[in-house]
Amino acid sequence: MLEIINPETDPYYNLALEEHCLQHFDDQDILILWQNVPTVVIGRNQNTLEEINLAYVKEKDIKVVRRLSGGGAVYHDPGNLNFTFIVNDTSGLNRYDFTRFTHPVIKALDKIGIKAEDNGRNDITIGGKKFSGNAQYRQGKRLLHHGTILFDCNLEEMVRALNVSQEKIISKGVKSVRSRVTNIAEHLHEPMNIKLFKEILTQTVFAGQKHEQYKLDGHEREAVLKLKENKYSTWNFIYGSSPPFNVVKKAQFEWGNIKVHLNIKKGLIEDCAIYGDFFAGKDIAELACHLRGIKYQESSLKACLETIDITSFIPSAKREEILELFIK
Incomplete structure (x- = not known):
């Protein structure tokens, strides 16, 4: 497995990097661990303006970006660790298997004495509270799986930046978004920063298998930057054009x-x-x-x-x- 080293915190670059790796690293199993500045990441099929608190996002200079995969809007900041797996998969469009990719996260937490479990269609929870949401995107035989990990995220900022429908809150059987999410930091038995947790997760993913680290060369980085400029940072891709409706x-x-x-x-x-x-x-x-x-x-x-x-x-x-x- 190849570990792509990516220190960037620019969300437009990071989403472009995912797509670049999906398209150009054929037959390589890939892991990318990455972080963003404060950002709302919109699902592929969502109406952006309905998912964000636009006034607050503008006031706080919170970035807004759209990803390739479906699912709901999520909030990122430096207290959130994101993981991306890109692998070969021939199971087809109608099958979503998240456990293969969420298991290393659960196992890494077990190593530090925290019990987590898969819950619902795409969440990982601690004590019934969500700290990780996951989504997938397929292109040919390649599968991209990515997820968030709330380690020490500003949850109050997250609540203010996102617009979550009342129907969704009711369907989860809770009174608010804040009441159904948690940070890993709240459950630690000993102090730990996100950098150390990242190392533990990396060791867990690669346990018992060969892997190498890889940094993009100049030409590859140029290609990612071009994709960022031409797609991920554009108004049309992020907000799109909604037809008139009655x-x-x-x-x-x-x-x-x-x-x-x-x-x-x-x-x-x-x-x-x-x-x-x-x-x-x-x-x-x-x-x-x-x-x-x-x-x-x-x-x-x-x-x-x-x-x-x-x-x-x-x-x-x-x-x-x-x-x-x-x-x-």
């Missing part, structure tokens, strides 16, 4: 929340945009394309959806759930 449908399912913006004219779906914190397979914009031009009535929507493999877009969703979302 109908909004939203729902919370076990596999995540979903929100659909529809522009209905003369009884037809003229435009459609789909947002949410779900984990997607194929590009969700392609699903929206299938719906354009369809009559906005149950029979037409049902007939259209029956021709579509919904699980290829949202692996855990059922066709009946999507139909119910549109007609309720």
Whole structure:
């Protein structure tokens, strides 16, 4: 396994680095451990302006960046350690196996006397409180898995920077975001900084196997910087363009929340945009394309959806759930 050494704390660079490694390090198993300055990282299919407290983010100069993977918005700062695995995987779009990648984190914590466990679809928890969220993205045979680790993060700042829907809070059975998250630092039996924990995690990941450290050369770094400038730091990629809409449908399912913006004219779906914190397979914009031009009535929507493999877009969703979302 290759460990990419990355001291950068620029979120736009770090997300570009992930994509560069995904595309250019064929057949290499890769680990990257990295940190960001205060940043909100938006999931691939989310509507950015609905996920952030824009005024607060601007006031505090908190960066906003979009990642390749689905899932929900997360907050990073120097008290948060992020980990990225890039490996070969042929299990297909419809399978999300997080435990292979979360196990080293759980094992590293066990070494310092903290009991953690996988919980829900993509979280790791301590005493029922979340300290790590995980997401995945596939490109061909390559799988990118990344996760956050709240070590000593400013949780109050996190709460202020993020807009979390009331439906999601209720679905978790808690009263607030702050009440369901925790820092590793709160559970330490002896003082430890994030640098030492990073070393313990690295040793745990590479235990019993050969690995080498790697730093990008000048040409590779230039390519990452170009990707950063042309994609990750651009307004269009971060905020995008939302079509005009006059109908909004939203729902919370076990596999995540979903929100659909529809522009209905003369009884037809003229435009459609789909947002949410779900984990997607194929590009969700392609699903929206299938719906354009369809009559906005149950029979037409049902007939259209029956021709579509919904699980290829949202692996855990059922066709009946999507139909119910549109007609309720």
